[in-house]
Amino acid sequence: MKEMAKSGAFKDKNDSKDKSENSSQNENNEDSDIEDELATLLGMRCAVYHTHTWGGQPSLHNAMVSSAVPRQDDDQFTDLQVRVLFTHPTHQEMLPCPFFLNGECKFSDEQCRYSHGAVVQLSNLKEAIEPNYANIKIGSRILLKLKPPDDEDMSVVKKSTEKYHLWHRGVVKGVDVEKKSCVAKLEQNIKTGDKRKSAS
Incomplete structure (x- = not known):
């Protein structure tokens, strides 16, 4: 029987059962490997x-x-x-x-x-x-956060405190290398120039 099973003429039920168990174990191992790898991310x-x-x-x-x-x-x-x-x-x-x-x-x-x-x-x-702080100079575009008032509860995001949780685009107006600080202006407040007059 074993010789017949080796040649493929006869299939032992136990052999096929073992193979299916092995393949399902391999699949489970692969899934757990993927899950372990994802957990590291x-x-x-x-x-x-x-x-x-x-x-x-x-x-x-x-x-x-x-x-x-x-x-x-x-x-x-x-x-x-x-x-x-x-x-x-x-x-x-x-x-x-x-x-x-x-x-x-x-x-x-x-x-x-x-x-x-x-x-x-x-x-x-x-x-x-x-971030590359060494490259900051006047005119650099940066992301900045607004400082909330001292009495503002910042533990939970709510409509009234959203602006303090968000990062805003700004432009550097001055740099103090010694103090490692800079002055920036919010981009929304930057004037974009005169409005174009439409030709009539």
Whole structure:
């Protein structure tokens, strides 16, 4: 019988059972290896492209991997996905939702005014953009945060404190090398020049 089984003329039920058990064990091992590898990504700093809700060109923003998106059975050959949170949110839609982070948000990803994280393909993660303070000079465009009033409760993001949690675009107006500080003006307040007169 063993000789027949070796030649393929006879299949032993136990052999096929062992093979199926081995293949399922291999699949389980592969899945656990992938899960272990994904677990090492949690907290990793990266950069991802983000398109704002109103449209426009995608722009690169620093983010952090917060979780791995579970794979469905039918997408085993597609790219793995992760959920990222923006570390320097510039708009309300990018601000991490504090209730979601605590598992208490009653809104869906689409309905919440804040971010539950952007789902990104693993292959689309870029290296985090490191700031280069040595290159800061007058006229440099930077991201800055507004200093909240001392009596403002900043523990939870709310509409009244959003501007203090967001990063704003600004232009450097002065640099003090000794104090390692600079003076910047918010970009929104920069005059863009005279309005063009329409020809009549």
